[in-house]
Structure formats: C-alpha cells, structure tokens
Amino acid sequence: xxxxxxxxxxxxRTNLLESLSYVLTDCDGVLWADNAAIPGSPxxxxxxxxxxxKVMYVTNNSTKSRIEYMEKCKKLHFQADMDEFxxxxxCTALYLKKLNFEGNIYLVGxxxxxxxxxxxxxxxSPIGPDPVPDDWMNWAVNTMKLDPQVKxxxxxxxxxxxxxxxLRAASYLxxxxxxxxxxxxxxxxxxGNKSIIIPGTGCIVQAVATAASxxxxxxxxxxxxxxxxxxxxxxxxxxxxxxxxxDRSNTxxxxxxxxxxxxxxxxxxxxxxxxxxxxxxxxxxxxxxxxFVPKLGDVVEMMPFx
Amino acid sequence: xxxxxxxxxxxxRTNLLESLSYVLTDCDGVLWADNAAIPGSPxxxxxxxxxxxKVMYVTNNSTKSRIEYMEKCKKLHFQADMDEFxxxxxCTALYLKKLNFEGNIYLVGxxxxxxxxxxxxxxxSPIGPDPVPDDWMNWAVNTMKLDPQVKxxxxxxxxxxxxxxxLRAASYLxxxxxxxxxxxxxxxxxxGNKSIIIPGTGCIVQAVATAASxxxxxxxxxxxxxxxxxxxxxxxxxxxxxxxxxDRSNTxxxxxxxxxxxxxxxxxxxxxxxxxxxxxxxxxxxxxxxxFVPKLGDVVEMMPFx
Numbered sequence: 240x241x242x243x244x245x246x247x248x249x250x251x252r253t254n255l256l257e258s259l260s261y262v263l264t265d266c267d268g269v270l271w272a273d274n275a276a277i278p279g280s281p282x283x284x285x286x287x288x289x290x291x292x293k294v295m296y297v298t299n300n301s302t303k304s305r306i307e308y309m310e311k312c313k314k315l316h317f318q319a320d321m322d323e324f325x326x327x328x329x330c331t332a333l334y335l336k337k338l339n340f341e342g343n344i345y346l347v348g349x350x351x352x353x354x355x356x357x358x359x360x361x362x363x364s365p366i367g368p369d370p371v372p373d374d375w376m377n378w379a380v381n382t383m384k385l386d387p388q389v390k391x392x393x394x395x396x397x398x399x400x401x402x403x404x405x406l407r408a409a410s411y412l413x414x415x416x417x418x419x420x421x422x423x424x425x426x427x428x429x430x431g432n433k434s435i436i437i438p439g440t441g442c443i444v445q446a447v448a449t450a451a452s453x454x455x456x457x458x459x460x461x462x463x464x465x466x467x468x469x470x471x472x473x474x475x476x477x478x479x480x481x482x483x484x485x486d487r488s489n490t491x492x493x494x495x496x497x498x499x500x501x502x503x504x505x506x507x508x509x510x511x512x513x514x515x516x517x518x519x520x521x522x523x524x525x526x527x528x529x530x531f532v533p534k535l536g537d538v539v540e541m542m543p544f545x
Numbered sequence: 546x547x548x549x550x551x552x553x554x555x556x557x558r559t560n561l562l563e564s565l566s567y568v569l570t571d572c573d574g575v576l577w578a579d580n581a582a583i584p585g586s587p588x589x590x591x592x593x594x595x596x597x598x599k600v601m602y603v604t605n606n607s608t609k610s611r612i613e614y615m616e617k618c619k620k621l622h623f624q625a626d627m628d629e630f631x632x633x634x635x636c637t638a639l640y641l642k643k644l645n646f647e648g649n650i651y652l653v654g655x656x657x658x659x660x661x662x663x664x665x666x667x668x669x670s671p672i673g674p675d676p677v678p679d680d681w682m683n684w685a686v687n688t689m690k691l692d693p694q695v696k697x698x699x700x701x702x703x704x705x706x707x708x709x710x711x712l713r714a715a716s717y718l719x720x721x722x723x724x725x726x727x728x729x730x731x732x733x734x735x736x737g738n739k740s741i742i743i744p745g746t747g748c749i750v751q752a753v754a755t756a757a758s759x760x761x762x763x764x765x766x767x768x769x770x771x772x773x774x775x776x777x778x779x780x781x782x783x784x785x786x787x788x789x790x791x792d793r794s795n796t797x798x799x800x801x802x803x804x805x806x807x808x809x810x811x812x813x814x815x816x817x818x819x820x821x822x823x824x825x826x827x828x829x830x831x832x833x834x835x836x837f838v839p840k841l842g843d844v845v846e847m848m849p850f851x
Contacts, residue, residue: 273682274683371704375704376736377579380579380738380743383741400708401705402704402705402706405748406744409743410742413741413742414740426758427715427756430685432686433719434719434720435686435716436712436716436718437685437715438752442755445752446744446748446752449744450733450748451742452732452733
C-alpha cells in the first residue's frame with residue numbers, strides 16, 4: 240500500500256483527529272449512492288461536527304444546485320448549510336463570474352447547473368431533450384439555428400446528451416473565441432454495484448472535446464479552482480489542518496494532495512484498495528491517499544466519545 | 546509544405562500516373578459530402594479506370610453495408626463493384642471472423658454495420674432508439690437487463706447514441722473478457738461547411754471508452770487491419786504502385802504512409818493545407834501527404850487524354 244495506511248482507531252486518534260480543523264467530503268460514493276445514504280456516513284459527519292470540525296461538501300456532480308443539495312442532505316439526514324456546499328454547478332458559475340464572462344451560454348447539462356448559472360445572472364440555453372432529426376446531417380448543415388450570442392459552451396452531466404447536442408456544442412466551439420468549460424471529468428458515477436457501470440460527466444466532456452478537437456477548461460476536482468473557491472470563502476482554512484475524503488483517486492485524492500491536505504479514500508464508491516495498489520505500483524503517488532477505510536461510517540466507532 | 550507537393554499536371558504525368566496500378570480512395574469528403582457528389586470526383590475516378598488503374602473504396606464510415614454503398618455510388622455516378630468496397634462495416638465483420646468470435650454482440654451502430662455483421666452470421670443486438678428512462682440510475686442498477694451471452698461490444702456511428710447505450714456498453718465491458726471493438730476514431734464527418742461540425746464515430750467511441758475505462762481495438766484507418774483485408778482480397782496489390790487518396794491526415798494519409806503507399810490529400814473534406822503545415826511544423830511526417838490537390842476533380846484535366 241506504499242505510503243497509504245489502513246485507518247485504525249489508534250491511527251485515527253493519535254495521528255489524525257487532533258490535527259484537523261476542516262473535513263472536506265465528496266458526496267457520491269462517500270455519503271450516498273444515488274438516493275440512499277451509505278450506512279454510517281450521516282453519523283460520521285455528525286461525529287466530526289460534534290468534535291468541533293468544520294464540515295464541507297465538495298462534489299464534482301453538477302446535476303444539482305446548492306439548494307437541491309441541501310434538500311437532499313436533509314432527506315438523507317446530513318446537516319447542511321448553504322455556505323458548506325462547493326459543487327461544480329455552483330463553482331462553474333463562480334468561474335464565469337471571475338472571468339467577467341459576457342455572452343450567452345450553450346449548456347449541455349442538468350437543472351441544477353442551469354439554476355446556478357441563471358442565479359448568477361447568465362443567459363443559458365434550455366436543458367432537456369433535443370431530439371435528433373431524421374435527416375440529421377442535412378438538417379445540421381441547412382436548417383440548424385445557432386445563437387450568434389453564444390460565447391461559451393458549458394458541459395456538465397446531461398441525461399439527454401445526444402448527437403444533436405454534440406452537433407450544436409461542437410459547432411459553437413468551431414469559433415476559437417468561444418469558451419469551452421467542462422464541470423468535471425469523472426469517468427463513472429459510483430452506484431454500489433460493480434457489474435453496472437454508470438457513465439459520468441467525463442464521457443460527455445470527452446465526446447464534445449473529440450468532436451470539437453479542443454480541450455476544455457475543467458472546473459472540478461482535481462483542478463485547483465474548487466479548492467481556491469473554498470479558500471476564498473473560508474480564508475482561515477489551513478490545508479495542513481484539513482482532510483479531503485473521497486472515493487476517487489484521480490479526482491478527490493489528487494486534489495487533496497495537490498492542495499497540501501491530508502487525504503482519506505473510502506472503498507464505498509469508485510475506487511477500492513486495488514486502485515491504491517495500482518497507483519503505488521505505477522508510482523502515481525499523488526493519487527495514493529494517506530489513509531484508507533472501507534466506508535466512511537467505519538470512523539464512527541473510532542471517535543473518542545463512542 | 547515540407548515533403549508535400551501541390552499536384553500539378555506536370556507532376557501528375559511525370560511522377561505519379563505511370564507508377565500507379567491501384568487507386569484507393571476514401572469516400573466522405575473526397576467523393577461526396579452527405580448525399581451530394583463533390584464536383585469532378587465521379588469524372589476523376591472514371592478517368593483513373595479509363596487509364597487502366599484499379600479503383601477501390603476504403604471508408605471508415607460504418608453506417609452503410611457494401612450493398613448500400615454500391616447503391617449510393619450508382620446514384621452519384623460512381624462505378625462500383627462489390628469487391629471494390631472496404632468499409633469498416635464490412636471489415637469489422639471480417640475482423641470478428643478472423644478471431645473466430647463466438648457469442649452475441651452488443652452493437653452501438655447503424656443499419657449497415659448490423660447488416661454486415663448479421664450477414665457474416667453474428668448475433669447482434671437491435672439498432673435504433675433506446676430511450677433513457679426517467680429514473681435512469683435506479684433503472685440501471687435495478688431493472689436493466691443485460692444479455693449474459695454478449696461477449697463483444699462493437700461501436701460504430703450511431704445517430705441514436707445516448708446515455709442508455711453508454712450504460713449498456715460500459716456495463717458489458719466491465720467484464721474484462723468482453724471484446725471491445727471500435728470501427729474507427731474519426732473525430733468529424735466532412736460536411737462542406739466549415740462553421741458546422743458534424744461529430745464522427747470517434748466521439749462515440751471515446752465516450753464509451755471513457756465510461757468503460759478501456760481502450761478499444763480499432764478496425765479502421767489508420768490501423769493496419771483494413772489494408773490487410775485489401776491485400777488479402779487483392780494479393781497482387783503492390784503498395785509502391787498504389788496511391789491512397791483521402792481528406793484526413795490522421796486516418797487516410799497515416800494509413801497510406803504506414804502501408805508504404807503514395808498519398809494524396811484533397812482539400813474538399815476535413816483537412817486543408819493548414820493541417821499539412823501544422824503536421825510539418827510539428828514533425829509528424831507520417832501524416833504529411835506526398836501530394837495535395839484542392840479537390841479530387843482537379844486531376845481530371847491533368848489526365849493525358851484530356
């Protein structure tokens with residue numbers, strides 16, 4: 240396991256807990272799978288709070304707005320305040336604001352992303368189905384209407400992603416001045432069933448990037464923009480006193496390591512100990528977590544008050 | 546332009562024509578754009594035939610069967626015989642036969658590819674729309690039916706590509722023994738309008754590969770399987786006496802160069818002289834054609850009998 244240690248009660252109490260002020264946690268695969276809480280995760284976060292740690296949610300999932308995340312948290316028994324949420328839906332809006340972006344947005348995405356973008360004052364194309372016409376190539380060349388005011392293509396997760404959306408996105412991106420933003424590159428969503436693979440936003444971003452022959456700017460983990468947002472909102476955050484918890488080596492752990500945080504990989508989502516071993520073997524040490532635990536709930540019984 | 550020369554009547558007659566026995570030509574962007582012949586291309590191929598050259602069609606487009614290609618050729622006034630067609634639809638069937646593949650195929654593709662696969666005796670999933678259920682993640686985990694006999698996922702161009710198809714393909718590919726074949730990786734289809742980008746099969750293959758975290762075997766250009774098929778059918782073909790004509794540097798020209806053929810890039814499709822200059826500047830000489838001509842029809846007036 241190289242520099243990664245299996246988290247035990249002793250390690251947790253002697254090497255970790257005391258030094259922590261901030262607990263940043265990924266959501267899908269750590270706190271929940273689809274619409275069900277992963278057993279023990281609500282109690283684990285409640286425990287950290289009881290021990291005086293500041294908890295924050297850091298998710299690459301762009302499908303929900305912060306308000307929708309708060310509703311989901313409450314339903315699944317996680318405490319949640321608005322300023323604890325750093326999702327790619329929200330951070331994409333912050334990114335465009337930071338650029339002083341002007342112009343319309345062609346959006347490949349879901350309701351929550353559109354909500355955050357419009358709440359921030361941006362004009363966005365509608366979401367939802369955009370059917371493929373029968374004689375689609377002829378339609379594309381001769382009939383398709385493109386909005387000349389579109390100056391950015393934003394790509395997040397979109398359950399209605401199809402050829403028509405690829406066509407529109409790539410055609411906007413043929414203009415090299417059109418900004419190309421992807422919320423994140425996660426290849427899969429964790430779903431709690433290893434024989435079913437749920438394609439993630441990365442598949443959609445890759446498809447559009449291939450069509451456009453361009454590389455997008457990525458807002459989400461492991462890129463630095465999300466930790467920058469957190470530090471901007473919480474200037475007291477000291478990376479040395481912060482742990483990043485996640486289920487993916489190439490997003491959660493890599494972001495945490497790059498930001499100088501401690502890192503904890505949980506086995507309840509995408510990556511297992513096999514991924515740790517593979518990254519150790521291939522010397523990708525920036526993706527090897529400091530600690531591993533099968534699931535976040537396992538820390539509950541390590542906590543001093545239990 | 547580095548080692549690439551603009552084709553002139555003098556070069557055509559003194560350096561090229563005499564040495565040729567075989568003329569291999571790409572289709573989309575060279576012979577036609579969507580359903581219209583590119584002006585002069587029918588006359589150019591007819592001219593090569595009149596000069597005693599053997600003409601063959603070598604296309605990465607997997608949407609049509611050889612029979613459908615013959616119909617299209619006849620409609621657009623290109624002469625065509627069945628054994629002159631090497632499409633990825635046909636060659637994918639040949640590839641699976643060469644492997645003595647047994648098992649069912651999950652197909653992301655179009656009618657022509659399915660036709661060639663079933664004509665070769667393979668069991669294929671149906672093509673066409675496969676709608677995304679409302680509660681799709683729950684459906685995927687709890688309701689989606691996967692065929693346990695599927696031992697290969699074949700991905701070609703599919704106008705109905707969507708999340709459901711990605712889900713099924715990636716879930717089959719979670720089994721490492723399941724074969725993963727992509728017809729080709731072309732990023733775009735040429736459509737004769739530089740401000741409209743038509744996504745190619747490469748976008749679909751990339752999306753599935755990302756979801757599955759696997760690399761496919763690619764049947765089409767620039768990989769060696771298609772020239773191998775041609776040599777198998779036409780053992781007399783001598784690469785030194787063959788020219789490969791195409792509109793893409795990273796498929797047509799690269800395949801021709803790797804196979805030791807002469808190469809001609811035409812500017813009527815995806816790549817222009819800019820692409821040649823870029824490849825020269827970046828020292829990718831295996832993508833730099835021997836000759837360039839704005840469109841294939843321009844060779845007609847270079848031919849000795851005109």
